[in-house]
Amino acid sequence: MPRRRIYDPLTELLAAVLLVVLVLVVDRWQFSLAVLVLVVVPAVLLSGRARQIGLAITLVAGPLLISSLLLHGLFYPEGRTVLADLGVARVTAEGLTFAVRMGLRMAVFTGVLLTAAMTLDLPDLLASMTHRGWNRKLVFIVGSAVGLIPHVALRGHRITRAQQARGLVVGRSPLSRIRALLTVMTPLVIGLLVDASERNRMLEARGFSSSVARTSYLPDTDSHRQRLARRGMVVAVAVFSAAWLVVAP
Amino acid sequence: MSSPLTLAPATGGQRPRRLLVVLGGALIVATYLFLVTVQPAEIAGGMGSVASLVTLFGFLGGGALLVAGILPMLSTSSLVVMPLGIALNIAIGQIAGSLGMQIYLDAIGTVLVAVLAGPAAGAATGALSNAIWGLFNPFALPFAAGAALIGLLAGLAARYGAFRRVYLAPVAGLVVGAIGGLVAAPVAVFMFGAAGTFGTNAIIAVFRSMGDKLLVAATKQGLLSDSLDKIVVFVVVALIVYALPPRAVRQFPFARTHRVLGGRTGALPAPSPVKAAHGGGSGVA
Known part of the structure; x- marks a missing residue:
């Protein structure tokens, strides 16, 4: 059974996007793995639609991960540590490492955004967009x-x-x-x-061309605290990203 | 006296936001130039954190600015056809799959809207199409700016007569596809390490086995695949719009004004001088 909605759809979408940004900024496989295991998997399990979301993530990301593994695992001319020489193709340690790290990033990207999108109530999102002008x-x-x-x-x-x-x-x-x-x-x-x-x-x-303010039949699920939280999240991620990109080796 | 059934017409706030369009276009161009020229680290030497961020924010931000600038300029007739184009983009992929097609055809709706409603509507359709597609397939999201470019160029091609003769459509498709492929390649490389379908990755693998860098291999693959895809898309759209009843085409001011289908547009004949002098003769066939 789908979970009861706690936050406004805009808050949830923004949180998902900022999480993806953090994964790109930090750019460490350990962080990507931690987000996957500690955030994405629990979110999918608690969503109330674990089977559908899990299947969607598998169908969307699965073929890409396999083709990425084949591409970089077998054809990576920059690789120096050859594990197997298959003639035209060479399996290299560097290629496999790159494929796994890129695969983790893609898995987080798909997992976070697809979970947020599939737990989203579209009428709620449209109503929230209308309320926000x-x-x-x-x-x-x-x-x-x-x-x-x-x-x-x-x-x-x-x-x-x-x-x-x-x-x-x-x-x-x-x-x-x-x-x-x-x-x-x-x-x-x-x-x-x-x-x-x-x-x-x-x-x-019905006056669609008119520019007067619209009303929505659905109540506003947003609140002053959530608006503050959204601004806070954006500022925090921006400050952290700037600091990380300057300080990180 | 009865009250009007419609709301008061817009009095302000509808002014074209050309500055946003210019900024969006400039951001997309600057992002592309940064990725292919300034970015020193080849992605296959590291994950390219800065390049990924620039790709995401540059192309998505540019696409968002374009949409924000274009939407207020669009008429209702252009606006109602855009969801149709977006839905066609997404749904035709499934139909093509069920018919055993081996190309994507995911820009038919964008090109159709561009031909009927103009380059601005085409660009907005392309960008929004990928943004909405991102709700079902997040991998489509970063390609929004490339899709906007396809819509823009398709509209300009229609404006300058590429759909007036069926043999001109594939030529325009080839050019637009090549440009689209050039723009899409850095997105695929810096966001996802050029991961794609098995077919496109096989082409990249061929170039990689010849020693090409990942960005170069993905660009060559984009030039090949996107050009072929857009040739087919442009021809299919041309044949579809030729089959449309003239009344369906006439409802779009862009198609009517610029006679994008040439003699097939079904433009209203000019009133004869005699009828015009008498104030009659609407010219409706």
């Missing part, structure tokens, strides 16, 4: 695009099935595939543009 056009685009993605995917799937019922066969040649893509894309885009045209008229009729 963010550009209403930006709020509209983000909310509308996220709502449209499953609609477009479903519509595209239905059109694909309809075209297959009419005899669409996807051959192996690139031209045949592009032709198949066009038979699906053209009706999909025409339908979406007609919808957009209708939406344009409806938005204009």
